[in-house]
Amino acid sequence: MENEPAFFETSPTPSSVGQPMNRVDGRDKVMGRAKYSAEYPLPGLTYGVLKTSDIAKGKIQNIDTSAAAKAPGVLAIYTHLNLPKLAKTPNDADGKKAIGAPMGFLPLTSDVIYYAGQPVALVVADTFERATQAATLVRVTYAAEQPIAAYTDPKAQLFNPEKIQDGKADGYTRRGDARAALASSPIKMTAVYTHAINHHNPMEPGSTTAIWEAPDRLTVYESTQGVTRTQKSLAAMLGLPQDQVRVVTKFLGGGFGCKGSCWPHTVLTAQAAKGVGRPVKLVLSRKQQFTSMGHREDQTQTLTLGATNEGKLTALIHEKTSTTSPWDNYAESNSKIINLLYECPTFESHYQLARGNVMTSTFTRAPGEAPGSFAIECSMDDLAYQLGIDPIEIRLRNYAEKDPSTGQAWSSKSLRQCYARGAELFGWSKRNPKAGVTKDGRTLVGWGMATASYPVHSSQGTARVRLFADGHAVVQAGATDLGTGTYTVMTQVAADSLGLPPEKVRFELGDTRLPTAPNSGGSVAAGTVSSSVYMAAQDVWQKLTKMATQDPKSPLFKAKPEDVTMEKGRLQLKKDPSKGEDFMALMKRGGLDDIEGSGQGKYGAGYEAGQSANAASDAHKDEAGQHSMHSFGAHFCEVHVDPDLGTVRVTRWVSVHGAGRILNAKTARSQIIGGSIFGIGAALMEATVRDPHYARYVNSDLGDYHIPVNADIPDMTVEFIDEHDPYINAMGVKGIGEISMVGVSAAVANAVFHATGKRVRDLPITPDKILGTKAV
Amino acid sequence: MNNFTYLQATAAKDATAAVAGTKEAAFIAGGTTLLDLMKLDVENHSQLVDINMLAFKGVEQTADGLRIGALERMSDVGENPLVLQNYPVISQSLLLAASPQLRNMASIGGNILQRTRCGYFRDTAFPCNKRQPGSGCPAQDGENRGLAILGGSKSCIATYPGDLAVALVALDAVLLLENSKGKQRRVPLVDFHVVPGSTPQRETVIEPGELIVSVTVPAAAHARKSMYLKVRDRASYAFALASAAVGLDVQGGQIRSARVALGGVGTKPWRSLAAEKVLTGAPATEATFRAAAAAAVRDAQPHEQNRFKVELAQNTLVRALTELSAA
Numbered sequence A: 001m002e003n004e005p006a007f008f009e010t011s012p013t014p015s016s017v018g019q020p021m022n023r024v025d026g027r028d029k030v031m032g033r034a035k036y037s038a039e040y041p042l043p044g045l046t047y048g049v050l051k052t053s054d055i056a057k058g059k060i061q062n063i064d065t066s067a068a069a070k071a072p073g074v075l076a077i078y079t080h081l082n083l084p085k086l087a088k089t090p091n092d093a094d095g096k097k098a099i100g101a102p103m104g105f106l107p108l109t110s111d112v113i114y115y116a117g118q119p120v121a122l123v124v125a126d127t128f129e130r131a132t133q134a135a136t137l138v139r140v141t142y143a144a145e146q147p148i149a150a151y152t153d154p155k156a157q158l159f160n161p162e163k164i165q166d167g168k169a170d171g172y173t174r175r176g177d178a179r180a181a182l183a184s185s186p187i188k189m190t191a192v193y194t195h196a197i198n199h200h201n202p203m204e205p206g207s208t209t210a211i212w213e214a215p216d217r218l219t220v221y222e223s224t225q226g227v228t229r230t231q232k233s234l235a236a237m238l239g240l241p242q243d244q245v246r247v248v249t250k251f252l253g254g255g256f257g258c259k260g261s262c263w264p265h266t267v268l269t270a271q272a273a274k275g276v277g278r279p280v281k282l283v284l285s286r287k288q289q290f291t292s293m294g295h296r297e298d299q300t301q302t303l304t305l306g307a308t309n310e311g312k313l314t315a316l317i318h319e320k321t322s323t324t325s326p327w328d329n330y331a332e333s334n335s336k337i338i339n340l341l342y343e344c345p346t347f348e349s350h351y352q353l354a355r356g357n358v359m360t361s362t363f364t365r366a367p368g369e370a371p372g373s374f375a376i377e378c379s380m381d382d383l384a385y386q387l388g389i390d391p392i393e394i395r396l397r398n399y400a401e402k403d404p405s406t407g408q409a410w411s412s413k414s415l416r417q418c419y420a421r422g423a424e425l426f427g428w429s430k431r432n433p434k435a436g437v438t439k440d441g442r443t444l445v446g447w448g449m450a451t452a453s454y455p456v457h458s459s460q461g462t463a464r465v466r467l468f469a470d471g472h473a474v475v476q477a478g479a480t481d482l483g484t485g486t487y488t489v490m491t492q493v494a495a496d497s498l499g500l501p502p503e504k505v506r507f508e509l510g511d512t513r514l515p516t517a518p519n520s521g522g523s524v525a526a527g528t529v530s531s532s533v534y535m536a537a538q539d540v541w542q543k544l545t546k547m548a549t550q551d552p553k554s555p556l557f558k559a560k561p562e563d564v565t566m567e568k569g570r571l572q573l574k575k576d577p578s579k580g581e582d583f584m585a586l587m588k589r590g591g592l593d594d595i596e597g598s599g600q601g602k603y604g605a606g607y608e609a610g611q612s613a614n615a616a617s618d619a620h621k622d623e624a625g626q627h628s629m630h631s632f633g634a635h636f637c638e639v640h641v642d643p644d645l646g647t648v649r650v651t652r653w654v655s656v657h658g659a660g661r662i663l664n665a666k667t668a669r670s671q672i673i674g675g676s677i678f679g680i681g682a683a684l685m686e687a688t689v690r691d692p693h694y695a696r697y698v699n700s701d702l703g704d705y706h707i708p709v710n711a712d713i714p715d716m717t718v719e720f721i722d723e724h725d726p727y728i729n730a731m732g733v734k735g736i737g738e739i740s741m742v743g744v745s746a747a748v749a750n751a752v753f754h755a756t757g758k759r760v761r762d763l764p765i766t767p768d769k770i771l772g773t774k775a776v
Numbered sequence B: 001m002n003n004f005t006y007l008q009a010t011a012a013k014d015a016t017a018a019v020a021g022t023k024e025a026a027f028i029a030g031g032t033t034l035l036d037l038m039k040l041d042v043e044n045h046s047q048l049v050d051i052n053m054l055a056f057k058g059v060e061q062t063a064d065g066l067r068i069g070a071l072e073r074m075s076d077v078g079e080n081p082l083v084l085q086n087y088p089v090i091s092q093s094l095l096l097a098a099s100p101q102l103r104n105m106a107s108i109g110g111n112i113l114q115r116t117r118c119g120y121f122r123d124t125a126f127p128c129n130k131r132q133p134g135s136g137c138p139a140q141d142g143e144n145r146g147l148a149i150l151g152g153s154k155s156c157i158a159t160y161p162g163d164l165a166v167a168l169v170a171l172d173a174v175l176l177l178e179n180s181k182g183k184q185r186r187v188p189l190v191d192f193h194v195v196p197g198s199t200p201q202r203e204t205v206i207e208p209g210e211l212i213v214s215v216t217v218p219a220a221a222h223a224r225k226s227m228y229l230k231v232r233d234r235a236s237y238a239f240a241l242a243s244a245a246v247g248l249d250v251q252g253g254q255i256r257s258a259r260v261a262l263g264g265v266g267t268k269p270w271r272s273l274a275a276e277k278v279l280t281g282a283p284a285t286e287a288t289f290r291a292a293a294a295a296a297v298r299d300a301q302p303h304e305q306n307r308f309k310v311e312l313a314q315n316t317l318v319r320a321l322t323e324l325s326a327a
C-alpha cells in the first residue's frame, strides 16, 4: 500500500478497540492451560543445570567432574574444556555485533572467571533432581584474585567512555554553554543521587528448552521478549542459516528488559542438546537469575541546575558514574530525559564508568528514564521549595513547547492536561506548601508529584491476516505477550480492522514461523504490532474490493476501488452505503474459502518519514522527520512516614498519562499500575547488595530482595488523556509499558520530603535512611 | 542439594532414635527452613525424619498457663481464641511473620529453630564461621545492615530472625524436650538459644536427636496485656529490622510488672531484664519508656551499616510500650 491510511480515518468509532475487554488468554492462564516455555513435555526430555563460579575474579585451576559423571542419570557434563567451539562468540567486538549479544563475553569459552555466578559447567541428566545433585558434585578449584566490586571501590579506575549503552548513546553531550550559563545564574543547586542495583526479577525465570529436529535444524522454546532476536543470535553463534532456527514463546511470565536479549544460558542449552542428542531443558534458579540476565547498574548522578529567580532553568549539568563489566561500556542513558523534559537553553552531560567484576548490566524497564527522572524530578522539587513555588507551577514555568534537545516540535504532548487532571483527581490544591508540617497523629503526611516521559522508539514489523468466508479470522505476528495483554489488544485491533466481533478472531504470536515483529522492548510492541495487524487487514480489504468491483454479480461492480469503504464487514460505497455487500457473500460467490493479507506496520520516525514521502500534498512532505515523539504523564503520591520507626508507606496514588490511543482500558490501566508499583519498589525497597570485597551478591533471593507486596500498595487511580497523534503510526498508539515507572521514585521521594522536610537522594528509601537523615 | 532418604516417624522414640543414630539426619516438620537451607547446600542431610505424624499437638489452657504442641502450625496458633485473648503478643508475633502460605506449613518447633538470614551464611561461596567454623566472618566489615547489634562477637553477628521466640522469651516460656532415650527435660526459652561467642555454629542447647515436644507459657497479667510491634523494610512478608515484644501490668499509673524482649537486633531472642528493671515500679510515662529503651541497648555494639538499629530498637520499644499502656 502506498500511503498508509490512519486507523482513526477508517475507524472513527471503533467498537472493540479501547474497550476494557477481558484478557483472551486469562482463562487459559487461570486454568493452567497456558504453556510457558519450560512446560513442553517433549519425548526424551533431559534437564540441564548450571554450576556457577564461587569467585568473582581469577582462573579455574581444575575442574573435577569424575564424581558428578558417575552420579545416577548423568548424561553429560560440559565445561570450557569439552564444549565444542561456536561459529561466533561475543568475545570479540565483531562477534558481539553479529550476534546482537548483550555482553561481550560467553562463559565456558575459557578458564577465566570475570564475575561471581559465571557458569563454569553445565550438567545434563535424565531428571532435574539428578542434574541438580550432580552439579553439586562438580569440584572446581580456583586461583582467586582480588575483584573490583563497584565504582565505589577505591581501587576502581574511572574512565570516560565515548559511547555508552552498547554504543547507542554518547558518553558526552553538550548543548550551549551550560557552565557559563550557570556562572551567571542567580540560583545554583547541586545534588547527588544514588541508585541501588536493581534486578528485573520476572516471576518466570529465564528458561530454554532446546531440541534439534535435524543435525542442522534447531527448535528452542525460550523465555524471551523477542523470538526473532533470539533466533538471529542463536543462528549466528551456532553457524546456522537463520531459518534453520525456530524460536517459540507462547507465554511469558514478565521480562522487564532482562529477556530482551539472548543470554549465555540459551546457547549453552542448545549446545548441550546437540551433545546429548536429546532435548534439554534449562531453567535458571532464582539465585542464578541474579547473575544471568543483567541488572540495572549501581550508579551515582550529580545534577547541577542554574535558574532565574523566577524559577526558569538556565543550565543543567549532569554527571553519572556507574559500574560496568570487564568487556562492555554499558550505562543506562539517564541524561536523555534530563535533556528534554524542560525548556532549558543549555545542557551538558558526562558519563564515567568503572570496570567491575560483574556481568554487563542491561536495559531495565525505562532504562535511563527511570533513574534520570529521579534526579531531575527531585531537583525540580528542590527548586520549587527554594523559590516557594508550587511543584506543578515550577514545571509549567519550564514547560517545553518543543523538544529542547533537538528543537523539533512534539508529535503530540498532553502533559499540561496530565498535570491538571492529576492535580484535580488528587486534590493537589489542598496541599500545604510547607514541608514537614502535615500530620496524622504521629504520622507525617506528604504529597509529591513528578513528570513522566518516554520516547517513541522507531520500529517496524509485519503481520498476516487470514479471513475466512464463514466470518472468522486468524491473525498472526511473531510478537511476544509479556503477560501484559498483547494477545488481547491485537485481537481487538484485528476485530475492528476486519469488522468482526473479537470472539471471531484468533490472534497468534510468539513463533519465528510467523511474520516478523520487533522485540517487545522499548515500549514498541503495541504501537508496531497493532499497525501491522491493521495494515494486513487493509490489504485484505483492498483485495476484496478489487474482487467486488470486478464481479458483475456484485452491487459494487465497476465502482472505483477508492470509492469503496468497509463498515463492520460490509463493503459499500462511501457516498451511498446502501450499495454494497457483506464480504462473506462476496467470497462465497467467488468460491473463496479464505483470503490472506499481509501488512507492514511502522512505529515512530520511520512511519512519519514514510507517510510524508508518500504524501499527496507537498505541505505534508515538509514535515518529514519533523517531530519528536514521546508519551508524557504525571504521577501524584501521598506517603505516610513514621518519623520514629522510619517507615514510609504510599497511601494514595494518581497517574495520568497522554499516550496516544489506548487499545484496552483495562490492560492499559494494569500496565500503569504495574509500572508504578515497579517504581515504588525501586523507590522504597529494591536493592541487590554486592559484597564490597567478594563482588558477590548477598541477597539474591526473593525473601531478601524485597519487591512490593499487596500491603505496600494502595488503591491506584489511573487515567489517560484522550490524545490523537497522526505522526507515530497508523493506529495512533504510543507504548505505555515503560512510561508507567518513569518519575515514580521521584514522586515518592518528593512526597517523603514534603512529609518530613528530609531529602533522601539515595534509593531505596529504607527506614535507616529516614532515621539517619537530617531535615534540610 | 544432595540425595537423602526419607522416613516417616509415627512415634517420638522412632524419630529421636533415627536422628540420634544417623549422622547428618534431621527432623522435618513444615520444612520451610530445612528444605530452603538444603536447596542452598547450607545444610546437607543424608536422612530426613518426618515428624508431622507425631502427636505434638494442641493449644490448651493448663493449670498454670498455656501449652502449645510443637507441631501446631503458625497460622492455627496465631488465630487461636485462647492465644488471642490471653497472650496477644504471641498471636501478633505469629501473624506478622512470613506469609499465609508459610504460616500454614510452618510449625512452632521449627519456627523456634529457624536460622539466621545473614546472606553470607546462606551462600556457600562465602566464608562464614557459623556455616564453616574458622572460615571467617565477612559480615563484620561487609553487608551488616540487617545484622545484630546485641550479643554479637568477633566470630559472628548474625541476627536471630524469628518473631515468635521473641514473644515467647518475653513471657518466660519453657520448652519441653525429649531425647532418644525417652527422657524429657524442661529448658526455659531464654536459656535455649545461645550467643555465638567463639562457636557461632552452636545456636541452641538442643542435643542431636532431641525433639521439642511443646512450649508452655505461664499465665500472667502482663501476658494478657501484651503486644508485638515489628518494623520492616516493607509492609508485610519481611523479617524484622527491629521488633519489640512487651507485656505490662499497670495499676494506677504504676507499672507492677513488665516484660520486654527485642527482635531483629540480637543474636538470639533478646530478653531485656535491664529494661524490665527500669520499668518495674516506675510510672507508665514516656520518660520511663525512654529510660527503659536506653537500658535495653546499653550494651549495643553496632557495625557500620546497622548503627541505625540502636535508635530504631529504642523507638520501637518506646512505641510498643506507649501503645500498650494507652490501650
Ligand SMILES: Cc1cc2nc3c(=O)[nH]c(=O)nc-3n(C[C@H](O)[C@H](O)[C@H](O)COP(=O)(O)OP(=O)(O)OC[C@H]3O[C@@H](n4cnc5c(N)ncnc54)[C@H](O)[C@@H]3O)c2cc1C
Pocket: A703, B026, B027, B028, B029, B030, B031, B032, B033, B034, B035, B036, B051, B070, B071, B074, B096, B097, B098, B099, B102, B105, B106, B107, B108, B109, B110, B111, B112, B113, B114, B161, B162, B163, B164, B210, B211, B212, B213, B237, B238, B239, B240
Ligand atoms: C520467605 C520466608 C519468610 C519468612 N519470614 C518470617 C518472619 O517474618 N518471621 C518469622 O518468625 N519467621 C519467618 N520465616 C521463617 C519460618 O517461620 C520458619 O521457616 C518456620 O517457622 C519453620 O518451621 P517449619 O515447621 O517449617 O520448620 P522445618 O523447616 O521443618 O524445621 C526447621 C528446623 O527445626 C528442626 N525441627 C523442626 N521441628 C522440630 C521439633 N519439634 N523438634 C526438634 N527439631 C525440630 C528441623 O530439624 C530443622 O532443623 C520465614 C521463612 C521464609 C522461607
Ligand code: SF4
Pocket: B116, B118, B119, B120, B121, B127, B128, B129, B130, B131, B136, B137, B138, B139, B140, B147, B155, B156, B157, B158, B200
Ligand atoms: S555474621 Fe555469622 S552467619 Fe553471618 S557471616 Fe558472620 S559468621 Fe556467618
